[in-house]
Amino acid sequence: MKSSICSPRTIRKLFLMGAVLLSTCTLQSTLVFATCVLQANPSQTRFSIKLQNATLEEFVKQMEQKTGYSFIYGEEVCLNSRITLAVRDLTINEILRKAFEMQPIGFEISGKHILLHKRPMPQKTVSRRFTISGYVTDGASSETLIGANVLDSRQRVGTATNPFGFYTLTLPEGDAELSFSYLGYETRHSSFPLNKDTVLNIRLNTNNELAEVIILSDKKEAGIQATAMGAHEIPMAQIQHTPAVLGEADILKTIQLMPGVQAGTEGFSGLYVRGGGPDQNLILLDGIPVYNADHLLGVFSIFTPEAVKKVTLFKSSFPARYGGRLSSIVDVRTNDGDMKRYHGALSIGTLTDKIHLEGPIIKDRTSFSLSGRTTHTAFMGKAFSSDGDEFNYYFYDLNAKVNHKFNDRSRLFLSFYHGKDHYHYNFKESYGTSDCYESKNGLNWGNTIVAGRWNYVFTNKLFSNTTVAFNSYRMILKGRAKEENIYSSSQSYFYQYDSEYRSGIRDWSFRTDFDYTPIPSHHIKFGVEYLYHTFRPETNTSKMKEEENGVTEQDTLYNSISNSYLHGHEASVYAEDNFDIGSRTSLNAGVHISLFNTQGKNYFSIQPRLSVHYRFDHGFSVKASFSQMAQYVHQLSSTPLAMPTDLWVPITKNIRPMRANQYSLGGYYTGIRGWEFSIEGYYKQMRNVLEYQNGVSFFGSSTNWEEKVEMGKGRSMGIEFMAQKTIGKTTGWLAYTLAKADRQFKDGSINDGERFPYKYDRRHSISLCLNHKFSERIDIGASWIYNSGGTVTLPEQQTVILKPDGSIEQTDYISKRNNYRLPASHRLNIGVNFNKKTKHGMRTWNISLYNAYNSMNPTLVYGKRRDYDYLAYKDEHGKYTGGYNTSKLFIKKITLLPIIPSVTYTYKF
Structure with a gap:
């Protein structure tokens, strides 16, 4: 038997060493051991690995070095073809599934050991693909959520909801494991067999734990957000917690605090972005241009924060859907209204x-x-x-x-x-x-x-x-x-x-x-x-x-x-x-x-x-x-x-x-x-x-x-x-x-x-x-x-x-x-x-x-x-x-x- 734990004698020695360790360790070492076991949980820990034309032995060796897991397998376990793999931030389950996807090898994880066994060679079939689509909304108000992340953990592909809360994701037939996340909300998971086009509307609940702290950003990127450059999505919590003149939370005043943006006159709300003039900014209210966005000669802007849902600033990398100005786009989206309660x-x-x-x-x-x-x-x-x-x-x-x-x-x-x-x-x-x-x-x-x-x-x-x-x-x-x-x-x-x-x-x-x-x-x-x-x-x-x-x-x-x-x-x-x-x-x-x-x-x-x-x-x-x-x-x-x-x-x-x-x-x-x-x-x-x-x-x-x-x-x-x-x-x-x-x-x-x-x-x-x-x-x-x-x-x-x-x-x-x-x-x-x-x-x-x-x-x-x-x-x-x-x-x-x-x-x- 080929194994990093290679013989019954070695197994017996390890068993005796474990018994001595358990009989002599202190409470502190027990807690440390439990913590390490928890951190090694494959559902929580993620790894990255890169292999080119690797043998089974080479794959096992690198996996043991990176993860700390031990592989056990017999001589009958062998590859049909060498492994080429380049993945990052995946769990043990996901890495093994990708490595052995078209190999006659199955696996089972038991504690810190991974048992490999022979299985029938998977047949290459033309997989059908189906589309999952729907809206992501606030669980309490049914307000659509703009830019919510949708990710399939099996295929490691995802998307984001558009400015109207709608998403669509096409996946191969089989089990779908979706996660839906949005800034300040609890992540929701949904698993189901995907064998037809599916409409899945998701309601996310506010995370009360996260509500106790101020959250300014979410680093997750999916879909169209992945390539955005010179763009700032400014949460309303950030705007409402930024002090301004006379206590008036103001969208344009907060935007002035972003790099590359300045006020023309000290204390006023004009925008001068990357060397451009004030008329070179396209300010949109629900997609409609606003030609004068100022009150009181520019001390305040016309946007009432309570009416606004989301604000996005583009300074460069302008998406093709925007045009008509040289320097910036300020896209302001307003609340749609609560469908559940007053x-x-x-x-x-x-x-x-x-x-x-x-x-x-x-x-x-x-x-x-x-x-x-x-x-x-x-x-x-x-x-x-x-x-x-x-x-x-x-x-x-x-x-x-x-x-x-x-x-x-x-x-x-x-x-x-x-x-x-x-x-x-x-x-x-x-x-x-x-x-x-x-x-x-x-x-x-x-x-x-x-x-x-x-x-x-x-x-x-x-x-x-x-x-x-x-x-x-x-x-x-x-x-x-x-x-x-x-x-x-x-x-x-x-x-x-x-x-x-x-x-x-x-x-x-x-x-x-x-x-x-x-x-x-x-x-x-x-x-x-x-x-x-x-x-x-x-x-x-x-x-x-x-x-x-x-x-x-x-x-x-x-x-x-x-x-x-x-x-x-x-x-x-x-x-x-x-x-x-x-x-x-x-x-x-x-x-x-x-x-x-x-x-x-x-x-x-x-x-x-x-x-x-x-x-x-x-x-x-x-x-x-x-x-x-x-x-x-x-x-x-x-x-x-x-x-x-x-x-x-x-x-x-x-x-x-x-x-x-x-x-x-x-x-x-x-x-x-x-x-x-x-x-x-x-x-x-x-x-x-x-x-x-x-x-x-x-x-x-x-x-x-x-x-x-x-x-x-x-x-x-x-x-x-x-x-x-x-x-x-x-x-x-x-x-x-x-x-x-x-x-x-x-x-x-x-x-x-x-x-x-x-x-x-x-x-x-x-x-x-x-x-x-x-x-x-x-x-x-x-x-x-x-x-x-x-x-x-x-x-x-x-x-x-x-x-x-x-x-x-x-x-x-x-x-x-x-x-x-x-x-x-x-x-x-x-x-x-x-x-x-x-x-x-x-x-x-x-x-x-x-x-x-x-x-x-x-x-x-x-x-x-x-x-x-x-x-x-x-x-x-x-x-x-x-x-x-x-x-x-x-x-x-x-x-x-x-x-x-x-x-x-x-x-x-």
């Missing part, structure tokens, strides 16, 4: 009040989700009045969705969003009893989105989603000035001037997407989209009325309309395939083809996308990607803040689409449980980017805007590092970005044709975010942000000439574009939650400090002269002829967001 949340904060309700309309068939948010000042208009002045500002958001399930194949979603900012200022002054002057000014802006979405499962391998939507963004600025004078019963004067300024963009869109999974190693997506844009850059209307002594002197309506309506037709088609090459390599290859028609001219673009992921042993992997993007719309702005007067305009006959090529390479390590490390480098080339010409700017008027800008090229490059602790009572991440971005314009039109730094070119960015859960009742979150200074264009020297006639002529000297580097900014935000369970829910008090140590970071800067003295000149007769003053300027900064405390009360029921 629940909600009520929140009262320093600035806003929020309410969220959801529940079944028809249990297990139809549900609703409703969220609202507004500021306290919405009902306090008179509270800000004094001495003839009255002003007020407020904003609100309303999200609503209805979800109806016809059957397992067909679902319908109706969604609605409306949000608005409102500001008004009224002034009234009286002179005596008969004369008065009155001024009223108002500014309103907001978004409205209405969408219908239909999911349909054509076959267990083909899933479709069709969306029809209407999207509108508009801004209205109104003003009235009125003066009335009554001199006597027969003498009076009346004057009134009304003005109105409107701007906006409106879209009608149709989109249909298909998910097709013929086999587990291929996940194909394809679809088409059409958008009909109506741009209304601006419309000016004014009316003047004047009366004297009751007689109308003037009553005129003026219409000054520039670019009243501009239309654009945007059509696109895409296809992408996420597929595996062997057990280590995954690729995502796709193409996005688009056509934009405006002013009778067509622009056509073919945009290839490719990303590859290679997995090494021990948790190491590398990814590389190439993406080409095109953009057909621009946002005109002259201020660093997100102003509602910024205007969206389409490309024209003379202004070509912006284009970008981005190359990325990254390394990743997840070999330490609960930790994730990544380093990514990128290089991005941009063409046809816009910049204002020297000496011109845009102030709320798009008239002749094409003549005010130049098209040039840009580039950005950088290295991003991120270390993240994902599980435990203490979680968080450290992100560091080293980056450079610049622009260049030909013909010397800007900066003499030389390269100059982009205005938000910041060399270093650091963000540190930590969360700690002391107990069920108390947890704390803190974030520290450091950014080296951006750039600004300011006069280096200013000459003021005082002419003899008393007029002043000013000349500014500027050596180059963006010639000043601003000082670095940094701040610390802290938030503490005090939780208490009640009979019907949970109540939480949040106390936060924004900018805790009151760092006076610059929000706005300007140049200021040091003196105003003039050098006077006189002629030979002593007569004054004028004067001048030349002086250098120094930078003056304005800080809008110093230390800000806040208190928020939330009750969940």
Whole structure:
């Protein structure tokens, strides 16, 4: 008999040694022995092995060295052919099953021994394949779970649910052993004989044990997630535990803490991703573009966290299904509504009040989700009045969705969003009893989105989603000035001037997407989209009325309309395939083809996308990607803040689409449980980017805007590092970005044709975010942000000439574009939650400090002269002829967001 335990004598010696050991060991050694046995359990321990044309003896020797198991077999046990095997992270059972799959060898595991025996040679048969498909949902609410992992442990293949919670997996006939997992939920296993196509809908229950700690990430990758690069799936728990201004958890503020992303202006929510501008980010709400995602000039975003289910950020490796922007995609998905029970949340904060309700309309068939948010000042208009002045500002958001399930194949979603900012200022002054002057000014802006979405499962391998939507963004600025004078019963004067300024963009869109999974190693997506844009850059209307002594002197309506309506037709088609090459390599290859028609001219673009992921042993992997993007719309702005007067305009006959090529390479390590490390480098080339010409700017008027800008090229490059602790009572991440971005314009039109730094070119960015859960009742979150200074264009020297006639002529000297580097900014935000369970829910008090140590970071800067003295000149007769003053300027900064405390009360029921 061939054996590593080779004879009866040896067996007897081992038996006697074991008896002596058991009679003399201490309690401690017994526990250690039991622990080792537990760890060696084949259902828990996983190994990796690689063999090429190995004999049975070679296979046994390597297995004994790696696993500590002993093999016992007789001379009749032999191979039909040599073993070639390369597997990793498999149990003993799985390794043996693969090694002996087509061999006349069976096995049995007994303790630390593996017994091999002869069996009849398996017959090679053409195995039939069947498809398992269905939805993965929350066990309590039936809310679909996006990106849940589905894995077959026998075949070691898997997939992930799509943005609508649907999955499909095709396996050979036989026993299926599936596991379903999702962040913060208990893993569910399902075993059954697979002999026909099967619909399997799975409900996962929340893991109460995991709920006691904050979990930021799940390192498991399956299906389309395997090749994603420069992508961050941001759990809502992470957003809700990140402290922000006035205690308002904010999606865009949390995204700013990711490597490669920064805020344009300190403390505000604009996104500048990898050297791109704010209009180069495609922000989607359930797949519908949002053109203005800011409240309060960018202090907050329009997304109410209670209404949101999942947020995904793409900075590179853009999947082919996305198009229309150069720098990033922010994909926000909202709650579908609980189909089982009613629940909600009520929140009262320093600035806003929020309410969220959801529940079944028809249990297990139809549900609703409703969220609202507004500021306290919405009902306090008179509270800000004094001495003839009255002003007020407020904003609100309303999200609503209805979800109806016809059957397992067909679902319908109706969604609605409306949000608005409102500001008004009224002034009234009286002179005596008969004369008065009155001024009223108002500014309103907001978004409205209405969408219908239909999911349909054509076959267990083909899933479709069709969306029809209407999207509108508009801004209205109104003003009235009125003066009335009554001199006597027969003498009076009346004057009134009304003005109105409107701007906006409106879209009608149709989109249909298909998910097709013929086999587990291929996940194909394809679809088409059409958008009909109506741009209304601006419309000016004014009316003047004047009366004297009751007689109308003037009553005129003026219409000054520039670019009243501009239309654009945007059509696109895409296809992408996420597929595996062997057990280590995954690729995502796709193409996005688009056509934009405006002013009778067509622009056509073919945009290839490719990303590859290679997995090494021990948790190491590398990814590389190439993406080409095109953009057909621009946002005109002259201020660093997100102003509602910024205007969206389409490309024209003379202004070509912006284009970008981005190359990325990254390394990743997840070999330490609960930790994730990544380093990514990128290089991005941009063409046809816009910049204002020297000496011109845009102030709320798009008239002749094409003549005010130049098209040039840009580039950005950088290295991003991120270390993240994902599980435990203490979680968080450290992100560091080293980056450079610049622009260049030909013909010397800007900066003499030389390269100059982009205005938000910041060399270093650091963000540190930590969360700690002391107990069920108390947890704390803190974030520290450091950014080296951006750039600004300011006069280096200013000459003021005082002419003899008393007029002043000013000349500014500027050596180059963006010639000043601003000082670095940094701040610390802290938030503490005090939780208490009640009979019907949970109540939480949040106390936060924004900018805790009151760092006076610059929000706005300007140049200021040091003196105003003039050098006077006189002629030979002593007569004054004028004067001048030349002086250098120094930078003056304005800080809008110093230390800000806040208190928020939330009750969940």
